[in-house]
Amino acid sequence: MLLWRSTTALARAPTRLFSTSALRCSSVALASDHYTPSSPRNDAGPLVILHGLFGSKQNWRSLARGLAAKTGREVHALDLRNHGTSPHAKDASYSALAGDVATFLEEKKxxxxTLLGHSMGGKVAMALALRPHEAIERLIxxxxxxxxxxxxxxxxxYLDAxxxxxxxxxSSRKEADELLAKTEPDFxxxxxxxTNLEKSPSSSYYKFRLPLHYFSDAIEEIGGFPYQLGxxxxxxxxxxxxGESRSKYINRRNIPSLEGFFPNMQLKTLETxxxxxxEKPKEFADDVVEFCK
Structure with missing residues (x-):
């Protein structure tokens, strides 16, 4: 999940990504889930999945298992820094996020x-592919x-709530949901x-495992992107x-930037x-499987 109002990718000067060696020095070790297909394709590389803002690898558990079976590829679902069970770090720039993923790919050899990212994870995936990273063959x-x-x-x-x-x-998830309903009516x-709420190990209360203060300080970075067209x-x-019907994250104003950065792209629209x-897990999985062929 990633929430901002999009403009063009030319809105401000880029934040430069550092070299892999420099990024490794400040990277965090990402938590991951690994799914192995029962009938692996020896000629197929792995699928690596990056979740969106406030998400985690657990949100992809069912899809990741299914994609491993249908594509014959090993699947790695990652928790980005400050999410899930990965370590917390104040730097929330796409340089840092991409560096964590690059280190993971290198250490796992x-x-x-095929790198797949949703929302904020999609920006991380794009930033890493554009660096470029020679191990990335395909991008979703x-x-x-x-x-x-x-x-x-x-x-x-959401942060305030x-x-x-x-x-x-x-002292319960029900109580937390009642409070959150004052801000967000959608169940x-x-x-x-x-899904980010858990019982505190030091008390009987429920707390968010997200470092909310870090997110508050990273508003501009989360809405940014480290490259300009050209x-x-x-x-x-x-x-x-x-997402066609209820999403404006991809629109006629920013499609040219996608085409500029990714000249061999195809756009797939689903009614979501x-x-x-x-929202459309079967259709989504079928399209990913076809693309991975």
Whole structure:
């Protein structure tokens, strides 16, 4: 999940990505889940999945298992820094996020990778592919563009609501959901956000495992992108999913930036909102399997 109002990718000067060696010095060790197909394809590289903002690898568990079986590829689902069970770090730039993933790929000695990212994870995937990273063969981007834009009001509202829940010392998920409902009426969105709620090991209260103060300080970085058009391209096959009916993250203003950065891209539209893979899992999986062929 990633919440901002998109403009064009030319809105401001880029933040440069560092070399792999420099990034390794400040990278964090990412938590991951590994799925092995029962009938592996020896000629197929792995599929690596990056979740969106406030998400985690557990959100992809069912799809990752199915994609491993259908593609014959090993699948690695990662928790990005400050998410899931990965370590927390104050630097939330795409340089840092991409560096963590690059270090993971290098340490696992993965090659011929199909890199898939949703929302914020899609921006991380694009940034890493554009660096370039020679191990990445194909790219799948889910409902996000390489645009720079202001964070939408919902982002701050969710953060404020989660901080209020932490401060309230709730003793049940039901109590947390009732508080969150004052900000977000959609049960599905609330359920997604509350996957990050867990009982504190030092008390009987429920707390968010997300470092909310880090996110508050990283609003501009989360809405940014580290490259401008014309600087670099990823020439590999690229599949971009767009949620058609209830999502504006990919639109006529930012599609040219996708085409500029990824000249060998194809755009696939599904009748969904922003969570394309969750709303149409079968159609999404079928399209990924076809692309991976």
């Amino acid at each position: 993965l090659e011929n990778i 981007v889910v409902d996000i563009s390489p645009a720079v834009g202001k964070i939408s009001p919902e982002f701050t509202q 989660m901080k209020a829940i932490d401060a309230a010392n709730v 599905g969105v609330r359920s997604f956000l509350l 600087e670099t391209k990823f020439e590999g096959p690229t599949l971009v999913f767009k 909102g922003h969570w394309v893979h969750a």
